Amino acid sequence: EDKVVQSPLSLVVHEGDTVTLNCSYEVTNFRSLLWYKQEKKAPTFLFMLTSSGIEKKSGRLSSILDKKELFSILNITATQTGDSAIYLCAVPSQGGSEKLVFGKGTKLTVNP
Amino acid sequence: NAGVTQTPKFQVLKTGQSMTLQCAQDMNHEYMSWYRQDPGMGLRLIHYSVGAGITDQGEVPNGYNVSRSTTEDFPLRLLSAAPSQTSVYFCASRWGRGFNSPLHFGNGTRLTVT
Numbered sequence: 001e002d003k004v005v006q007s008p009l010s011l012v013v014h015e016g017d018t019v020t021l022n023c024s025y026e027v028t029n030f031r032s033l034l035w036y037k038q039e040k041k042a043p044t045f046l047f048m049l050t051s052s053g054i055e056k057k058s059g060r061l062s063s064i065l066d067k068k069e070l071f072s073i074l075n076i077t078a079t080q081t082g083d084s085a086i087y088l089c090a091v092p093s094q095g096g097s098e099k100l101v102f103g104k105g106t107k108l109t110v111n112p
Numbered sequence: 113n114a115g116v117t118q119t120p121k122f123q124v125l126k127t128g129q130s131m132t133l134q135c136a137q138d139m140n141h142e143y144m145s146w147y148r149q150d151p152g153m154g155l156r157l158i159h160y161s162v163g164a165g166i167t168d169q170g171e172v173p174n175g176y177n178v179s180r181s182t183t184e185d186f187p188l189r190l191l192s193a194a195p196s197q198t199s200v201y202f203c204a205s206r207w208g209r210g211f212n213s214p215l216h217f218g219n220g221t222r223l224t225v226t
Contacts, residue, residue, distance in 0.1 A: 032211050032212070034211070041219040042116075042202065042217035042218060042220060043202075043217050045215070048212075048214060099160065101171075104152060105154055
């Protein structure tokens with residue numbers, strides 16, 4: 001069965017800290033890994049990763065994939081209170097490329 | 113361009129009642145899906161559709177029906193609501209097949225079954 005495990009499940013930091021969120025996966029015929037940010041309502045797309053070792057970057061957020069060790073990390077530098085959210089990791093299931101399996105998410109709280 | 117629109121935003125049902133959660137997208141996306149989100153459980157796929165007239169089951173389909181008569185609409189039906197269906201429901205769509213493009217989510221429907 002396909003599995004996505006995120007850690008930690010929750011994290012509390014102070015503004016300005018750097019955080020690293022982890023996502024490990026088990027899936028046959030890996031295609032891609034996606035990161036989403038969920039604030040109060042709908043998850044919004046952050047990154048899609050398909051190749052090992054190639055960092056994707058958007059402002060203070062960056063992510064990288066390790067296909068050999070089956071994990072990805074999401075880094076946030078110089079955190080701000082607006083970064084407080086649930087960060088979700090997902091991979092397409094081996095059961096069909098049309099199913100996306102999500103991890104339980106990491107709840108990040110950034111205190112002023 | 114409204115994206116993915118879900119109605120209603122909130123709903124309270126009594127056990128045994130039926131209702132339909134509406135989802136519409138105006139991006140001409142072929143793929144549409146329904147997820148439920150429960151505390152500590154993440155997002156779990158209920159049903160999905162790769163195009164009009166085609167639907168399939170996800171991870172937790174029991175108690176839910178779907179149909180896809182048009183590209184734009186993908187309603188989710190609860191035939192006989194149960195307290196275990198208390199959850200936040202998200203509709204999501206994307207362009208094309210496979211996951212080479214990201215999902216776009218609606219703002220969710222918070223359902224409480226008493």
